[in-house]
Amino acid sequence: MASAITTLAADAPTLSAANTGFMLICSALVMLMTPGLAFFYGGMVRVKSSLNMLMMSFISLGIVTILWVLYGFSLAFGTDSGSLIGWNSDYVGLSGIGITELWDGYTIPVYVFAVFQLMFAVITPALISGALADRVKFGAWALFTALWVTAVYFPVAHWVWGSGGWLFEMGVIDFAGGTAVHINAGAAALGVILVIGKRVGFKKDPMRPHSLPLVMLGAGLLWFGWFGFNAGSWLGNDDGVGAVMFVNTQVATAAAMLAWLGYEKLRHGSFTTLGAASGAVAGLVAITPAGGAVSPLGAIAVGAIAGVLCAMAVGLKYKFGYDDSLDVVGVHLVGGIAGSLLVGLFATGGVQSDVAGLFYGGGLEQLGKQAIGVFSVLAYSLVASALLAFLLDKTIGMRVTEDDEVAGIDQVEHAETAYDFSGAGGGAASRSTAAPTPSAASKKVDA
Template identity: 50%
Template sequence: MVNAGDTAWILISTALVMLMTPGVALFYGGMVRKKSVISTLMMNFAMLGVVGLLWVFYAYSLSFGPDSGGFIGSLKYVFLNNVGGEPSSTYATTVPHLAFMMFQGMFAIITVALITGAVVERIKFSALMIFAVAWLTLIYAPVAHWVWGAGGWLAKLGVLDFAGGIVVHVNAGLSALALVIVLGARKGFRHEPMEPSSIPLVMLGAGLLWFGWFGFNAGSALGSNSLAASALVATNSAGAAAATTWMLLAWNQRRPTLLGIATGAVAGLAAVTPGAGFIPPIYGVLVGIVAAVICYYAMIAKMKMGIDDSLDVMAVHGVGGIIGVLAVGIFASIAVNPVGANGLLFGGGLTLLGKQLLGILSVGGFAFGGTWIIAKVIDTTFGLRVKEMEEVVGLDLSQHGERAFGGIR
């Protein structure tokens, strides 16, 4: 039976998560050079169109349709057949099936958008669109079914992911790393200054992300209830703790920066995502602190290794997601969520932690390997990278014929 309060919360949460994609666009757009701002915004905003359509056409069905062997959903829900105003008998049983479908669609959209931050300033827009279609179909939909789908093999094993630590952040982070390896570094990487175009845009984007994350995590309670409140508090606590910790780390090294505190907040929010509805809210503080420290040094390590993950998708989302997924195995408590499990700290031993590690390894390996293959095929057939002169001029002009600001640099 449809519950009005639960339905209202899911509809609001869907809108909140939708706003996160423009938030990512601004967050990323402020970090690139002036000559590639429009390109970066476009890569993100276009996902609202492309992925939004494919989700209702077939990707929702592959992700959440009736199980086929534990690995993929059936085609029962293609073109929204059998998805209507009545609740699903399996998912979110107090809200219209259409509402649940659209809420999950926003997760798919932002996951594809997150990957773009790793390859800004040198990837063809046409190649990225082909990649988005292939990746949504071949990587995201199966992973979503494994972890969240009824009958998914990781779900049946008891792997816990409340709001997307595995499905969104680990998946996007490892996929971004594979795509970077195939694409290569930007021209002049580590030799030319690559100053952000607008730190205020970065802060605005981070603020929209933090705002939307309440729908992302608390909305994943799938109802207007105490679990949603618990997830919301855990989410804010982790974001606040990570932002403050990152600020202090940067201050200790040199001086506190707005770019740093914004990045820290996102790292903490990513890390708490898998456990927001499974851990006591106060442990969100600890998750945020640990995520800030490890992600901070992961970014430094990435630079030393010469990997041009341009906007640190792996270091922030991938590493942050891994930290959060493992934290579930330590801090989860059935007192918070009876459908979860007790982690190490609450008497569950190493069982849940082992399951969480399996989830990371299986999804991470699948995402990295599958993305590498997809990228290689696209690079061989269509070409992934713009021409050198187009990269020098900037993707705003060479790919879109527009400028974000008065100059090209």
């Protein structure tokens, strides 16, 4: 008996300073992704909407953080109830957690796991905001964010990642958020825009990005932060799986960027900076669910397929008439679907688990599971998000007025503008304030 107890004690996980530090760094990297997303989206809109776009991401850092501490972590990762939701009173307010209490089965504290998952919860509603550019009241958006994470994100996170969640128990593979984050956000974006309608001038007025350098900066920050997003999702660094995910993140992103640019050149005749940035994000999205299951060669395939599919998908809004302002549906929904389903084809069975995809002798079973995960999250998020938007629109109103939209949502909603040119110099103002320098001709006349 004593020897058995000794063995069990020896096998029990102990706090790892290395893994704890690694996960804290990963958490900080994921936090950086939300400001990166703000810059990415902020550069893609017109000048008169850029501050609003930044704020729609930044406000998520405030709202979701508080709700996560109060009850979100408990709903997402508490003790399972009916395979649909969790609850643990010790997690309410994070008040009943010991500072060295370990997350079950791992060598990191519960606090570290909670803060890492918080950053996923923060960025997911921020992703939705890109579809709604130029036309949503900021107060209504803030309330929608609070309601949406409560009714949609927290339950879906439990389905996918929570012990006892029905998709988790089914064996759906989602390494870092293809379903819970990207399909969830993309489907929500589609649901909301179907309710609130198009921007004034959609398909008529030019709506070009006002700052492509800002877009590229945002894409670079997203790419950088995504290494924490993906590699950190293994919750440790002991067995090499996180390292494979890190490599696959880089490889798939590169492949998707090149594939998008190649499609763009063939289809439109140019290699654009917006295409490079969008292709990179498409690759990051697609590899998120798949990167722990595929080899680097598989990651190339995942990235290349997603790059082409997402490049093709962004034009669907003009064909079908839904106004997805910054292509959240085309990139995050389509990229998330592609990456999640491709697990069923390219999983090697030799990285995060022994589950193999169709191309590695595993048959169609895993592909079927992935499809169930994809379309269940898509359907739930689409319907629930549309319902929330409808209720808010009928009560407090979701949209600014047409006149306010045309005038510029930054000035109307925030009483600010992104750029102040009054002190920039040059032009008539500069000439009127500068002391004149007499020319030779004027000197001659004066003489």
